[in-house]
Amino acid sequence: MSAPMGAGAPGQKSKNFRAAMKRLVEQLRPEKTRAIGILAVTVASIVLSVIGPKILGRATDLIFAGVIGRQLPPGISKDQAVAALRAEGNSTFADMVSGMSVTPGHGIDFGAVANVLALAMAVYVLSSVLAWAGAYLLNIVVQRTVYRLRAQVEAKLHRVPLGYFDRQPRGELLSRVTNDIDNIQMTLGQTMSQLVTSVLTVFGVLAMMFVISPTLTGVSLIVVPISFIIVAIVGRRSQRHFKAQWMETGRLNSQIEETYSGHVLVRVYGHQGEVERDFGDRNQKLYEAGFGAQFLSGLIMPLMSFVGNLIYVAVAVIGGLKVANGSMSLGNVQAFIQYSRQFSQPLTQIASMANSLQSGAASAERVFELLDEPEQTPDPEVPVSPGPTTRGRVEFEHISFRYQPDTPLIEDLSLVAEPGQTVAIVGPTGAGKTTLVNLIMRFYELDAGRITLDGVDVAQMRRSDLRGRVGMVLQDTWLFGGTIRDNIAYGRPDASEEDIERAAQATFVDRFVHTLPDGYDTVIDEEAGNVSAGQKQLITIARAFLAQPSLLILDEATSSVDTRTEALVQHAMAALRSDRTSFIIAHRLSTIRDADLILVMEKGQIVEQGTHAELLEREGAYARLYNAQFVGAIS
Template identity: 55%
Template sequence: MSRTRRSPDRAAAAAIPVPRRPDRSTDTGAVAGRLWRAVRGQRGLLAGTGAFAIVSVVLSAAGPLLLGRATDLVLAGAIGRQFDAGTTRAEVVDDLGAQGHGTLARMLGTVDFVPGRGIDTAALGHTLLYATLVYLGAGLCAFVQGWLANLAVQRVIRDLRQDIEVKISRVPVSYFDEHRRGDVLSRVTNDIDNLSQSLQQTLSQLVIPLFSIVGMLAAMFWVSWLLALISLVTAPLSLLVVVLIGKRAQPRYLEQWRQTGLLNGHIEEMYTGHAVVKAFGRERQAAEVFAKGNEALAETTHRAQAASSALQPAMVFLSNLNYVLVAVVGGIRIAAGALTVGDIQAFIQYSRQYSQPLVYLASMAGMVQSGLASAERIYEILDAPEQTPDPAEPNLLATPVTGRVAFEDVTFRYSPARPLIENLSLAAEPGHTVAIVGPTGAGKTTLVNLLLRFYDLDAGRITLDGVDIATLPRPLLRSCVGMVLQDTWLFGGTIADNIAYGARDATRDQIVDAARAAHADRFIRTLPAGYDTMIDDDAVLSAGEKQLLTIARAFLTDPAILVLDEATSSVDTRTEILIQQAMARLRHGRTAFVIAHRLSTIRDADTIVVMNDGAIVEQGTHDTLLAHGGAYARLHMAQFDDATTKIFMQRRTGTPA
């Protein structure tokens, strides 16, 4: 029989979609506005940044005037040496005009020279000294301005990270059901870092260029209003270029970071399931999926960079065009005697300092657009719907909590179009153990998730000691529940810290007692540092040992309600028996919900609930359900096929033994 095999290329395409070229980003203006409001919160630092930037610009604007003055002094000395002493400047100019050198006479009329005198070295030295001090002051103010701006950016990013951390704790569990974990991690790490770099590079180096544009423009009008107006001719063209290219680049940056999140999601899955990938020989397919996603990311990055990189050459062209116009018209004005050479020198410096910020801002456009794209992805998390808030005036539980739990006509659906639990009712008395069994997808784990309010009910209610859990604060409700899951979770820290995760004030003796109750003390003491051993990935503990630590964690919290979701699935048979004995002691006087597939672990449960398709199909003790010969008996026979089950089934059907 032939089997149709899916090609690796198609599998890769399905795993990481090839990015399409988007028409537009969602709302860049709104994102920029929100980001500016966040930055504006650092008013004190921004005020200091602006003040030092203004001083730096003013000093920078004074520099060309001083250098122009120095040029005029040199030019005056060079011209003065060409004429005999004893005459005046006016006489020299008049003589040149009378000799028919009118243009030269008009030019010399603007130069403050003294016939027979050379360069005034004292005045030139003072002027150059003042220029040096001015430029040093401008540089120092620019340094302080950049330091303050960087401090403001880091505080904004710090607050943004804190907001995301708080937001992650407020979103419902369903949010992580609908979003790939790798993409969420990419937003919290890569996008935050990219935004931090973008803000740091732009805000710290953006203020002075913006003020420089204003300051240099004012100085240009001071020197020559005509040349200043000519320089402004290119300003509308520059703005038009920025807008047109920016509209093309921004959606591509958004797609670049979206594709980065997709690729990170694939990497996270492959690294987490590395052993499974190798066990099934899927290394080549995983590499092909990565290669396809990596190529797609490179393509989108190239498109974004190509779109924004066209901005700087266009701005350089406009800057050079402005320079040519200023040089030509300035030369004509010198010939007409309206300006000095020093004036033109100063004006050309101002013109360069006016156009350079425009070119610089254009070169930063790509980084700004990339940062805005990351900010947009970050704000998507911050705008995600949150779990329903706790009541403004929540109820409280009487102490001690007895642990009586009742499900009353509970209805719940993950998706409105897909029914799961409909009108389910169940009661668990204090000190009783309720075992929940059934096929995969029957709704067993969903039931305890509803008890912990990981999801909100569509209808009905769940009560704890007669109090509707929807009226209780979530922290209070969850403090009453100890949970041991099939999938263990331990954080990077010592074994003692992991056991005390739910009881921060626990003493070392209490931690050791809990480990002994969970039969974990023996293997812990064999480790080099004992309870102070640091947990490092999979190199220290086996899966079964990790599960023993999570069971010890549940022992230490001393909860009123226990939830055990296949809590002994990763331990050997002997340890499982010991843990069952320990659990029996722990369950004394407490309500326990045990989700199990191995029916041997729940024989002694007070109530066994058999679920299928979100409904309770049978309920009773082990013996009564086995005698009933229904769904539970069939599950039991499928697992054990023992003589006891056969006898019960024969009695029910009337067939001879």
């Protein structure tokens, strides 16, 4: 089932950027103490880094004063030297000297310069150490936050109803759980530190700039409104591309997962070309969305650098004139130029981070959409249990159920399965057979009526208690990456080695296990490709056998085994079904002849019920199904 096209169409913006970022910040709340520590060391690091240029400016003043002092006659004061220069007509030079701390005839004081440089070195080293400490703490905060977010998503997936997975393509869901959370981690790791550092740096540098020269500060502040204009224009256009990028990533993942899980059928039916075209179309859409997002976000840095360079030129020219007229020292101009660079750089980073935040917000929104999905009905606060020993009497009392509100499926159905009975359910595809047993397991909730187990409404039981009493073998086998022994023991993790082998022998798994190089320690690969479909089915049957459930549900459990093995498994099934109520969904009517009760379903209703012989005598729906399989095949 594909996702609704309107839900993730390219070009769609984040529904609410501010709300998504607010919820993302709330995820950091458990790390409040560490966050305060990060803020403290970051402030200290920035204060020291901001002081650095001012200290280096002092070293420049000492060197420049020494150079100029050597050019002046010794033995006179600075005022006398300035007066002499004005008398000679060197007014510009005189203005510059008057604004300097210079001693005529004295050269560079290398001792004082060395002390200033040592102080600058200590300040920068300490600033770097504090910055490293902040980065270390930040990494802890981000990793712990993402760890909790992944845990929330994992827990949520166990609380959403089964219908959610029916509506959601697996690749799209996996993309939210992996790609989107990874993008959130990258966004938090890269932008949190830069954002805090950049904002604090802007304020710290701005304060130092005002101290040095309010005039030059006013010139530098021109970059601020320009930055906001650039961010507003570019960010608004790039936001929708980031949203589209992650949407298309999910769709491409879904298509890849679907194609490669069924690659054998793709080749059998010769659809390689169609798959390649489909992949090419989706890949092209992802390319266009990704290119648009990265191109637009990439415009911010060059634009901001261009504006910053213009401001740099203006500061250099005006500062040079101020040094020439003696209103500023060369060291202060040098420091101010460094500050202007430091001022424009964090603004550029903040502008650039706006697009990273847009990308992170788009991913956060997709993850929060999953976390906000309606959950299955919670277990009752005071659950009821049938008791330690379950007899297995199942009763359907006027139940109604529909997947879609306007499409009835099961209406007013009643049924009783007595303890120890084997109840077979047959009927055409879509009749509601599998739905019926899914309702027993509470994979879906009833619209009306109730189902009882030994007189207890299953809705009043904990799901874990209910499902712990039920064994289920499905037509679609599922084995996880692990040994054959581990896959069988999944039905009862505390089972002994003897119990596992006994279950394997009863279900004829033991026969083929000994033909494998590692026996029960044979590792099932990711797609269980090293065992046949029939062998996989036998392992799942052994798993159910080991669990020794009170209620057994078999949904086409022998559909993947050969005729000879099926006959053997039927004997094992007979032993497994003894003394417990069993529901069997079957299309092969030969496998249910011995059932105590056969239900024939059509369009959600039980149209016939009885034993195999009784139903054949009626020559109704069951007889038509039976004759279609056997008589028709013979003729």
